[in-house]
Amino acid sequence: MPTFRCAECGTSFDLPQHVLDRYPGWTPSKCRDCRGKEGSRKQSSGTHAHTEPDGNAIYTDGGCEPNPGPGGWAAVWVHDEQVVEERSGHDPDTTNNRMELLALIEAVKMLPAGTEATIFSDSNLAVQTINQWAKGWKARGWKRKTGPVQNLDLVEELYDLFESRPELRLEWIKAHAGHRWNERADELTRAWKS
Numbered sequence: 001m002p003t004f005r006c007a008e009c010g011t012s013f014d015l016p017q018h019v020l021d022r023y024p025g026w027t028p029s030k031c032r033d034c035r036g037k038e039g040s041r042k043q044s045s046g047t048h049a050h051t052e053p054d055g056n057a058i059y060t061d062g063g064c065e066p067n068p069g070p071g072g073w074a075a076v077w078v079h080d081e082q083v084v085e086e087r088s089g090h091d092p093d094t095t096n097n098r099m100e101l102l103a104l105i106e107a108v109k110m111l112p113a114g115t116e117a118t119i120f121s122d123s124n125l126a127v128q129t130i131n132q133w134a135k136g137w138k139a140r141g142w143k144r145k146t147g148p149v150q151n152l153d154l155v156e157e158l159y160d161l162f163e164s165r166p167e168l169r170l171e172w173i174k175a176h177a178g179h180r181w182n183e184r185a186d187e188l189t190r191a192w193k194s
Contacts, residue, residue: 006031016164028166032135055079056117058107059173061185062099064091071096073103074188076181077110077117085110086184090192099189100126101154108161108168116167122175122182130170134159 001014004027013031057078064071074088087106091099100123107119121127137149142156149155162168173182 004028056115058117058119059181059185060103060107060121061189062103063096063189064094064099068095071099072189072192073099074185075103075107075110076185078181086188088188088191098151098154101151101158105158118169118171120171120173122173124172127170127172129155130159130162
C-alpha cells in the first residue's frame with residue numbers, strides 16, 4: 001500500500017493501490033483527518049454557516065421513536081439544487097445511531113465511483129466517528145480506549161467506504177435549522193410511519 005505525507009500536518013498515511021488506480025496521476029496531499037477539518041470541526045464549533053454547495057451533495061438523516069425502537073433512514077442526492085435520487089428505508093427494531101450510520105452508508109453507495117461530493121449528516125456523533133475517531137479504533141483492532149466500539153458492523157463498513165473514496169467529504173449540518181435538503185431527508189426518514 002503506497003504511503004504519502006500530509007502537507008498540512010506532516011503525518012504519513014496510506015491509500016490502497018486500487019484507489020490510486022482509479023485516479024491516474026493524482027497524488028493525495030492531505031490525510032483524511034486534515035481533509036475533514038474544514039467541514040465537520042468548524043461546523044460543530046458553530047463558526048461556519050452552511051451554504052448550499054455547487055455540484056454534488058447528499059443529505060442524510062436517521063432516527064427512531066422511541067430510541068431504541070422502530071426507525072428509518074434517508075439519503076437525498078442533489079446536484080446543483082436538483083434532486084438526482086432519494087433513498088430511504090426502515091427497521092422495526094433499531095437505534096438512532098444505527099439509522100444515522102446506515103443513511104451514510106447508503107449515501108456513499110448511491111454515488112458512482114469517482115464522483116466528487118460532500119455528504120452532510122446532522123449526527124455530529126456519526127461525523128466525528130468517521131472523521132476523527134475510527135482511524136484510531138481501527139489501529140487498535142477496532143477497540144476504543146474505554147471499551148468496545150458501538151455499532152461496529154456499521155462503523156467499520158462506513159469507514160472502509162470513506163477510505164476507499166477519497167473524492168468524498170463528510171460534514172456536519174445543524175438539524176432542523178431550515179436547510180432545505182436536510183429537512184427533506186428528515187421527512188423521508190419519518191415516511192415509513194404513514
